[in-house]
Amino acid sequence: MKSDISDGLRQRPFSQPSLQRPELLAPAGNWDCAKAAVENGADAIYFGLDRFNARMRAQNFTEADLPQLMTFLHRRGVKGYVTVNTLIFPKELAEAQQYLRTIIAAGVDAVIVQDVGICRLIRHLSPDFPIHASTQMTITSAAGVEFAKSLGCQLVVLARECSLQEINKIQQQIALQETSLPLEVFVHGALCVAYSGQCLTSEALGGRSANRGECAQACRMPYDLIADGEVVNLKDRKYLLSPQDLAGLDVLPDLVKSGVTCLKIEGRLKAPEYVANVTRVYRQALDVVMTELERPNPLTPFPTREGGIKTPLSAMPNGRLTPTERGWGRGQSNQEHYNLEMAFSRGLYTGWFGGINNQELVHARFGKKRGVYLGEVSRIHNEEVTVKLEAPVKPGDGIVFDYGHPEAKEEGGRVYGVVCKGKESVLTFGRNDLNLRRVHIGDRIWKTSDPELDKQLRQSFAGENPQFQRPIDLEVYGEVGQALIAIARDQLGNIIQVESVISLQEAHTKPLNTGRLQEQFGRLGNTPFSLGTLTNHLSGAIMLPVSELNRMRREMVAQLEELRSQPKRWELRSDVSFQDLLPSSSPLSPLSPSLIVLVRNLKQLQTALKAGVETLYCEFEDPRAYRDAVQMVRQLRQQSPLPTIWVAPPRITKPGENWILQQVRACGADGYLVRNYDQLQFFATDRCIGDFSLNVANPLTADYFQENFGLERLTASYDLNITQLQDLLTSCPPQWFEVTIHQHIPMFHMEHCVFCAFLSTGTDYTNCGRPCDKQEVKLKDRVGTEHILKADIGCRNTVFNGTAQTGAEYVQRLIELGLRQFRIEFVNETPEQVSKTIHRYRQLLQGEITGSQLWRELKLQNQLGVTRGPMGVSALRS
Known part of the structure; x- marks a missing residue:
């Protein structure tokens, strides 16, 4: 009988909930x-x-x-x-x-x-x-x-x-x-303001790669917005990318x-x-x-734990909540939102879940933790600060006064006393705790610390006994003369069975009903478990000593804990190695080094064509302009089989954006510079080159793209320094690659549109008036460098490093390793600058000048890709 029950239970599936948790x-x-x-x-x-x-x-x-x-x-x-x-x-x-x-x-x-x-x-x-x-x-x-x-x-x-x-x-x-x-x-x-995996900012500015876990959070720093050469007065909004x-x-x-x-x-x-x-x-x-x-x-509305009524977002118009409905408006904080703001908050928002709203995503007033907003200073008198409180504050809480300059030292301290006077409250502080001469009427007050909440939180994980319990479901079987059988299952699918060592007896008083079983088996304090559902399958009025029920409960807990703690046994092959996946080597190419030029407007393209460049890449904001670019090259090709023109789709492709890829393909270019997985799929039957955004940093990655997608070349990751790049070229056929040796590093690539947020009152492309078409914009950082801002057809923004970088000094070493394709990129250079730069790099590849000469002449930062500090043999990154 015991075996039949056990086998039947093990085979019977649980019913699945209608919605997955x-x-x-x-x-x-x-x-x-x-x-x-x-x-x-x-x-x-x-x-x-x-x-x-x-x-x-x-x-x-x-x-x-x-x-x-x-x-x-x-x-x-x-x-x-x-x-x-x-x-x-x-x-x-x-x-x-x-x-x-x-x-x-x-x-x-x-x-x-x-x-x-x-x-x-x-x-x-x-x-x-x-x-x-x-x-x-x-x-x-x-x-x-x-x-x-x-x-x-x-x-x-x-x-x-x-x-x-x-x-x-x-x-x-x-x-x-x-x-x-x-x-x-x-x-x-x-x-993160930039797409994860596509941010090169920390690496470009300080040699700390986000792709290597060393992000320096440059997005949290203040920037000035420069439009058409003039600083835009944004008042206290400086944190444009936070x-x-x-x-x-x-x-x-x-x-x-x-x-x-x-x-x-x-x-x-x-x-x-x-x-x-x-x-x-x-x-x-x-x-x-x-x-x-x-x-x-x-x-339908449902009750919250605070006793109020909450309407599900799904029932809201457009699935959006107003700030007041979110509970984050001033004076509207419920306990959940209060706790989240006290945990860490630069302001809380639903991000991109509700779609794009560039006016709300970035408020730009600070880039660091604030906490809960308390109100504005209305009066300062006799070491007391008066405020109309919009959230609770109590003695011991930590506050900070915000006068609109978060980059400077701010005054703050612990609240000593709170006295309510009508609609206002008077805050007092310990003697010499803060300098009230640095506090002003109109300053915002933020609660940054709640020691009482912190104490409660620390208590939640203090000590050795479990404090959060997870339910187990129990089924109980038995009849007179047989053992009591209890079968327990946890939420992870673990199942155990325990049996009584004493047979069940007929009960004359107090039989084992469901209530008594729940009482005894539910005593699970100091264990990781709580009793979920208990299903009683006992036959007749029967009894078992409480001591035996307690023993069964303890054994049930011990067996479940033992079963849970068994390590997962994944298959692990001992006779294989990464070396099995390395690509085969191939002889070095006898071809001469070739210069590839990427341009970002038609004037630059025209200049590059006049300079006789054989391989041209175009990355324009509007893919419709690719038709003109291709036509320009085709006309020149009537006299010669060269040059070839490749065009670049945007770096990001989202659902519903294949029309952009169709528009790109419609230009009839010779090939495409693919940036993401959609483009690998969409352009699968076309000539393609993989761009840097595919993050090819080792031979296993390079081999995968080459073998599965038939790419003519791959662009080496911008995270590689010269030593790592040499390692890549010696571990793969070097003809697989091209290397960008001159460029303004594309630092931030982001869904956030700075043009829309700060040069319009619109929320997205439907109502912003497209200032990106009318104004040239730069972002000036704290050291005075003006970084170039560009938008693409999807209204995504890229911030390009204002200082161009070169790897000219390492070109000869790369040629010796078999590399033949060298790329230079332009952003907003004039035709004269384009012509001069192309000429010098052509001289470099032909051995007519050295990399040091080129670097000194063009006065560029001496870097290959994005590396830590000035690149030199003695200063290579490990």
């Missing part, structure tokens, strides 16, 4: 953060080790921590994902391979990856170990999901710039194409209904209190949303 994924930069996440309801955490992760400034874990950390997580029913989300250079492949073997053997649940070659290596080492495609892979479409699947990925983290509408469209398209993979989205935290922090709390119903599998919280550099705070808010909110959406009529 997304996994809540929290960040962990150290052990305390990991505990904070677990004790506040995270379903999984993601963390980096001491190499190859995109948050190298975090404390991070070590490889030696992995066994203990994974045991802790799994015992608590939480998954652990390791970030290996940086580009990997050729000489690092051996180390990366050993690193991956350690991760796989430790039973980690998945690894989050940016580098295409590393995806290949993982799948070569293990056929079943899960790979998650990082947001650093810049996936914005169904074609990107399909690309990730071809690499062996099991999940895709979408770019943060994807709206709810676009997420739904991607879901529909991948379902139709049968390439469906689970999708993960960021739901809260710092919002978005408000992402908060998807009020779009949770829509995210769940979109079918996303995982909701990710940003913050591996944040404190454990932040992790505890934000994780708890989203855990509770998600539970409420799931309850609401599973109701018969989920569009």
Whole structure:
């Protein structure tokens, strides 16, 4: 009988809920953060080790921590994902391979990856170990999901710039194409202004590559806006590239209904209190949303935990909330929004979930943490500050006075006393705590610290006993003369069975009914479990001593904990190596070095044609102008078979933007400079060259693109310095590559439109008046460099480094290694500058001048691509 019951239960499937509950994924930069996440309801955490992760400034874990950390997580029913989300250079492949073997053997649940070659290596080492495609892979479409699947990925983290509408469209398209993979989205935290994986700003300005986990956050710095040579007076708006922090709390119903599998919280550099705070808010909110959406009529208003009524976003016009409806307007904070603002806030906004609104995404008034807005100073008298409070404040709270210059030292301190006087409140401070002579009427006041909240948050993950419990479902069977059988299942699918050592007896009083079973089996304090549903299948009025029920409960807990803590046994091949995937070498090309010129307007193109350039690339804002460019080249070709013209589509392609690619192809160019996964697919039957945005940094990545897409050449990643570039050229056939040796580095590439946000009152391209067509705009940084701003056909902006960079001094070494294709790029240079530059680089390639001579003459920054400081043999980056 026991065997029949057990076998039948194991085979019977659970009924599936109508809506999938997304996994809540929290960040962990150290052990305390990991505990904070677990004790506040995270379903999984993601963390980096001491190499190859995109948050190298975090404390991070070590490889030696992995066994203990994974045991802790799994015992608590939480998954652990390791970030290996940086580009990997050729000489690092051996180390990366050993690193991956350690991760796989430790039973980690998945690894989050940016580098295409590393995806290949993982799948070569293990056929079943899960790979998650990082947001650093810049996936914005169904074609990107399909690309990730071809690499062996099991999940895709979408770019943060994807709206709810676009997420739904991607879901529909991948379902139709049968390439469906689970999708993960960021739901809260710092919002990068540039597309992840496409930001070269930190590298260009300070040698700290975002693609190597060393972002210096140049987007959070102040800039002046210069339009047509004049500084635009934006008053206190200086932080033109610093978005408000992402908060998807009020779009949770829509995210769940979109079918996303995982909701990710940003913050591996944040404190454990932040992790505890934000994780708890989203855990509770998600539970409420799931309850609401599973109701018969989920569009009706539902009660909040605060006792109010909340209307789901899905019932709002256009799926959008006003600032007041979001609860973030002054005086409108409920507890959830208060907690999120106190956790860390540059202002909270739904980011791109609701579509593009350039007026709201970036308020531009500060780029650092503020907290909760309290109001404006109305009076200062006798060491007292009067304010009409718009949020609660109490003694002990920390505040700061904001007078519109966040780059300067600001006055602030702890509140000593709060006295209400009618509609106003008087704040007092400890003697000598702050200098009130530096505080002004009209200054904004922000609460930056709440010690009472911090104490509560720390208590949530203090101590050794579990504080967050996850439900287990129980089924109980038995009849007189037989053992009591209890079968327990957790949410992860683990199942165990315990039996009583005492037979069930007929009960004359107090039989084991459902209530008594729930009482005894529900005593799960100080364990990771709580009792979920209990199904009573007992036959007749029967009894069992309480002591035996307690023993069964303890055994049930022990068995479940033991079962959970077993490490995942992924297949790991011992007889394979990354060397198996390296491409074959080939003889060096006897051809002479060739100069490729990329131009960004027709005047530059005309100049390059006059200079006799054989290979031309065009990257214009309006692809319709490509027809004129191609025609210009065709007319010249009537006299000669050369030159060839290649045109570039925009760097990003989103759902519904194939019309742009069709417009590009309509020009009839000789080939296309492809930048993303959609373009690899769309131009599959055309001649194509892979641009730098494909992030080719090692031979495994290069081989994948060459073998699978038939590209004529690849542009080496701009993250490579000269030594790493040499390593790439010696590990692959050098004729696969071209190298950009002169350019204004494209630093930021972003969905945020600076033209629209600060030179119009419009929200997007439909109502901005297109100032990008009328004005030349630059952004001046703190050291006075004026960086060039350009828009593309999709209204995405690129900020180009104002200082051109050259790798001229290394050209001869690259030629000796077999490289034959050298690219130079122009942005806003005059025809005269274009002509002079082309002439000098042609002389360089022909050996008529040295790289040092060219550099001195053109007065350029002596760099190849984007590297750390002036490049020299003794100052190469490791």
